[in-house]
Amino acid sequence: MAKGPFYRIHPIVVGTKVFDKGMMTYQHDYGKEYVIPIYCWLVEGADKNILIDTGLLEVIKSEFRENAIGGKIYTFEEGLAKYGLSPKDIDIVIHTHLHNDHCENDFKCINATFYAHELEFQTAYNPHPLDYRYMAEFIEEVDQAGQMVHIKEKTFEVVPGITMVHTPAHTKGGMSVLINTEKGLLGISGFCVIMENFDPPAKIKAMGMEAIPPGTNIDPYLAYDQIIKFKNMVDIVIPLHEPRFSSVETLP
Template sequence: MSTYQIHPIVMGTKVFDKSMMTYQYGTGCPYTIPIYCWYLEGGDKKVLVDTGEMGPIRSEDRERAIGGRIYTFEEGLAKWGLKPEDIDVVIHTHLHNDHCENDFKCVNAKIYVHQKELETIHNPHPLDYRYNEEFILEVEENGQIEVITEDGEILPGIRVMHTPAHTEGGLSILIDTPSGTAVITGFCIIMENLEPPKQIKAMEMEVIPPGTHVNVYQAYDIVKQIKSMGDILLPLHEPAFASRETI
């Protein structure tokens, strides 16, 4: 049985209203989120979950807000002795641009994407401006994309689950670690979505749906389900991981 250490690497940030993460909560509060590339160390393959931004904005203010350093793709991989061409597998939570801008650098990687996500990036709704097919055209033309249609194991100790909360083809990643099952959420949330403050719980809400979602009722149920599935929960944009080398 393969187990993994998970290394969160900040490869971008966004500054916006907190309610973009937490539906109907935190409106009017400026908030900075880290954009992660997650290196899964273990087994015989070099595995990433998402690839982050190609040209991240780097400033003292943003690094102070998230509590950690912002890296370029090459710098972040070099921390772990890797180069983009060393990557064997990329698994995408979804294909919004900030999660896939460095795919083209991973010239030797198989890139796993849910079928619905691939369909959407080529024909996005006007409201979903975060999709840009230019970031995946090269790897698609090279035959690197592996289309996922069902939940299942990608590699020993790494499984994917279709969780269409934030996007139609969102995939949550379940990873065997020495401390139990870790779940990288396939939707853009922070820890408060999973552990709401008392004023939210007082409304009999166990979780907060993502601020941007496909269907808010379905999203609530998916977030609640994922919360119950992991010994270690890794919300996709939680700032607390920016200062962590390893989970």
Template sequence: MSLYRIHPIVVGTKRFDKGMMTYQSGYGEPYIIPIYSWYLEGGNSRILVDTGEMQPIRSADREKDLGGRIYTFEDGLEKYGLKPEDIDIIIHTHLHNDHCENDYKCINARIYAHEKEMKHIHEPHPLDFRYLEDYIEDVHERGQMVIIDEDMEVLPGIRVVNTPVHTEGGLTVLVETRGGTAAITGFCVINENFEPPIQIKAMEMEVIPPGTAVNTYEAYDWMLKVRDMADILIPLHEPEFAKYDVVPGT
């Protein structure tokens, strides 16, 4: 079994109210999140988790707030001697637009997504405007999509588990590393969701569900399950990782 190193590549950002991340807390607090493409280095395949934004806003003030550089997709891959056409596998945590806008550039990749994400990207609910089928039409027509309906091993050392927290078809990616099993969450959270401040813990909450969830009660329970699956937790939008070339411990 291969062991992997996980490289966070910032390929976008969002500024918004922190409450978008933390259910019933953080409202009114300005916050910036990075949008990542995660390069899994190891084995014989070149693997990404998500592909980020096509045209990320790149500015000195955003990079200062993040404490790290914002890349275009191509520039981010170039750090590791890669081009979009070199990518063999893309695994999607979900198919909101900011996680799949560069798929079409990866003409040789097999692209894994859950069947419920494919359903929603073609028939989005009015409450979920973040699904835009334009970004997966090309790869779907080229036969690159691998649509799954159950938990599975993608490659030795890389598994996906359906975690319907932020979206129904969210896939948490479990990656074997030298530090143990790392979980790239299939839902949009930050460290604080898994490590609540004392005033939240005083309410007997072990975790904070994401600010937008399919079912908040179930989201809470799924977060506990994911926490217990992993030796290394990688919340999908945690700003801290923007400072690193490699996720610590991997």
């Protein structure tokens, strides 16, 4: 039996995006409107307050968006307040990657240490025109203040039982987060996908595909392999933008 510490994770919806489903599912379901939740994930069980990503700064709330994801949308402050916390109470922020929708509230966490892969900083500060999802202004001051840890390793243990693993698929420096829980090893993907990417519909499996790469990726072949590798690495798969967790209070 696995040894502790064991953690629990609270998904908090801090924004949404309405776009073409093909932004999630490479080569499939283009032309279908789809709403994804933008999460930050509060990890319970450590002696520190730990978040994975910080979500969007400007949050649009509407009945349409909440019905589409099946859960409530919060501002960053509202989401943390559910658990008796404020941004200044956060000790650690683990970043899956540094696209703007995952780090816009970083500056509010004035007492936090942040962890992200070095390749994410390189891209954010010197982006290719295709990398328009990076907005360095959301991380630059925090980085200059010395709060950002630039990870260069393929695996990095943040605290006992919580490990970041380099999974370049959606971005060059994408880091998936492996978390020890009482029900096994839970993995939050470091790439922007939904559950369908890990468990494709029958028509996709009939084509011999075990997975669907992220709709936005650095290399579709590499991304496909990373999804398979990640799925085999953990007991519980948590895709970064799966809507079903919008109505879930605690994982696993």
